[in-house]
Amino acid sequence: MQSFVIKNGRVIDPHNGIDEVTDVVIENGRISKIGRFSSSTSSSSVAVTGSDQGPSLDASGCIVTAGLVDCHVHAYQHATPLGINVDRSCLARGVTAVVDAGSSGSGTFSGLRRFIKDQCDTRVYCFLHIAQHGLAAAGCVAPGGGGEIDSLNVVNVQDCVDTIKANRDMVIGVKVRLAVDISDSGKNEQEAYRRALLAAREAGVPLMVHHARSNVLQTGENGALGCPGDLEPGDIYTHCFHGHYGGIVDPATGRVSDACWAAKRRGVLFDVGHGRGAFFWRVAEQCASEGFWPDIISTDLHTQCVEGPSYELTCTMSRMLHLGMELKDIVAAVTSKPAQVIGKLSEIGHLGIGMAADVTVLRIDDISEDLEDVEGAIRSVTKAFTPVAVFREGKQFEILEGRRWPDPEVREKLEGIAASWKLTDANKNATEN
Ligand SMILES: [Zn+2]
Known part of the structure; x- marks a missing residue:
């Protein structure tokens, strides 16, 4: 049996009432255990290295959720x-x-x-x-x-x-x-x-x-x-x-x-x-x-x-x-x-034992950014979720660099779009009144 362990993360699985720092064990593409892993309790003979290489991922300081x-x-x-x-x-x-x-x-x-x-x-x-x-x-x-x-x-x-x-x-x-x-x-x-x-x-x-x-x-x-x-x-x-x-x-x-x-x-x-x-x-x-x-x-x-x-x-x-x-x-x-x-809790959405191992590892980073909304209004945001690792059916996929946000150029464009919305909404209100 092939096993993989996501170690030491804060596992949050609202569907199964789990919120604790522990390990997630994946065997043959499925969730086999939520709890402290030791090689003797597993059917796997692979040693846990604790490094990012090999059969485990150290998720210390991260949040581990269903995909x-x-x-x-x-x-x-x-x-x-x-x-x-x-x-x-x-x-x-x-x-x-x-x-x-x-x-x-x-x-x-x-x-x-x-x-x-x-x-x-x-x-x-x-x-x-x-x-x-x-x-x-x-x-x-x-x-x-x-x-x-x-x-x-x-x-x-x-x-x-x-x-x-x-x-x-x-x-x-x-x-x-x-x-x-x-x-x-x-x-x-x-x-x-x-x-x-x-x-x-x-x-x-x-x-x-x-x-x-x-x-x-x-x-x-x-x-x-x-x-x-x-x-x-x-x-x-x-x-x-x-x-x-x-x-x-x-x-x-x-x-x-x-x-x-x-x-x-x-x-x-x-x-x-x-x-x-x-x-x-x-x-x-x-x-x-x-x-x-x-x-x-x-x-x-x-x-x-x-x-x-x-x-x-x-x-x-x-x-x-x-x-x-x-x-x-x-x-x-x-x-x-x-x-x-969507009626698919039997396939996705939680970390129940035996579920396909779709798992996401996230970090919450401290940031200091003015984040725009769709009309260009900004708020000073101090926390950002950042994806760290992702697995579908136990297979790890690469996290690629994302589009940098927020972006002041996006904000400028939005202000123009928002101005056109305001005109249309004003016409609508004028017609009604
Ligand atoms: Zn849509």
């Missing part, structure tokens, strides 16, 4: 404008599993499996877009351009359900984006949302909703659906810290809306989904002050934000640490919680 899960990324590289290389931007930065958030729909899904999942070392799951072509041509939500639900002809419930049922190993939910810019000026939002809910319920999977700059109100009125008002327990409200109109902080009170609190209490999950336009310090701080923490921490990594302002999962985790979220809750939000939400 990190990023529950919102765009992985469909070369086939969609938003797709990134997940082995480079995720696995090589400590993330062993990603969930693609709707890059493919029923008509384009097979390529996501064949050209991405089957070719990558990172585990790839996905939400299937309710639009048959997914995000084949769609960019970010922004003034101008078109979107994936500009026509309802491509929003087909049965095709979506059939594809999910035939691919349950990989497809774990349905995705829809509700935004005026991508839905024939808002005309199709209600119907696309209704069909996405139908598909998710018929397939028995969660719905992930992007809801920003949308005409869909939080609580439905006169027969119209609301978001998150009509989401059910287990559904996911992503981009929860966006500061565009329709966000979770009610502008009338300056507090998290009653509809969002009610949704959280009944079991709707709130996901960060940082991206290029969905992490505003001012919104996240208001939520933190009310104890409204995200259930899932994710990056929404895509081509328009992987070079900043989202950068990588450990950056988004560092933002939550700065806001005062508890360390064990941060770890849960990038391991067991997303694994549970």
Whole structure:
């Protein structure tokens, strides 16, 4: 038997109630023990050297967790404008599993499996877009351009359900984006949302909703659906810290809306989904002050934000640490919680004995940096998570140097983008008033 020991790290596994300095023993690609290792108690005859070479890794001063899960990324590289290389931007930065958030729909899904999942070392799951072509041509939500639900002809419930049922190993939910810019000026939002809910319920999977700059109100009125008002327990409200109109902080009170609190209490999950336009310090701080923490921490990594302002999962985790979220809750939000939400706790998300040995070793470094958000606002951040080592099924992969963050040049570009958002939001408000 081949064994490998990750020694002396602070092992944090919220799912199994573990938080202690100890060892993680891996045999034949699986977790065989969490506890002090001695060669006599192992079936292995290999001596533990205590060096980085050979059968052990000294994780003193580090945190050891189940392999990190990023529950919102765009992985469909070369086939969609938003797709990134997940082995480079995720696995090589400590993330062993990603969930693609709707890059493919029923008509384009097979390529996501064949050209991405089957070719990558990172585990790839996905939400299937309710639009048959997914995000084949769609960019970010922004003034101008078109979107994936500009026509309802491509929003087909049965095709979506059939594809999910035939691919349950990989497809774990349905995705829809509700935004005026991508839905024939808002005309199709209600119907696309209704069909996405139908598909998710018929397939028995969660719905992930992007809801920003949308005409869909939080609580439905006169027969119209609301978001998150009509989401059910287990559904996911992503981009929860966006500061565009329709966000979770009610502008009338300056507090998290009653509809969002009610949704959280009944079991709707709130996901960060940082991206290029969905992490505003001012919104996240208001939520933190009310104890409204995200259930899932994710990056929404895509081509328009992987070079900043989202950068990588450990950056988004560092933002939550700065806001005062508890360390064990941060770890849960990038391991067991997303694994549970996507129904894959038997495969990923914790360090139970016999589980595939997906393991991440992290350090918390002291830093002194002004970290920008998506509108260029900065906060002085003093701690940063840094990936140190990563294993998938017991195989160690190299940690490659990440994109340096924060970056003052990114901040300058963001201020320009944020100015255009403000113009659009002002027009919206002028139309309403
Ligand atoms: Zn996204």
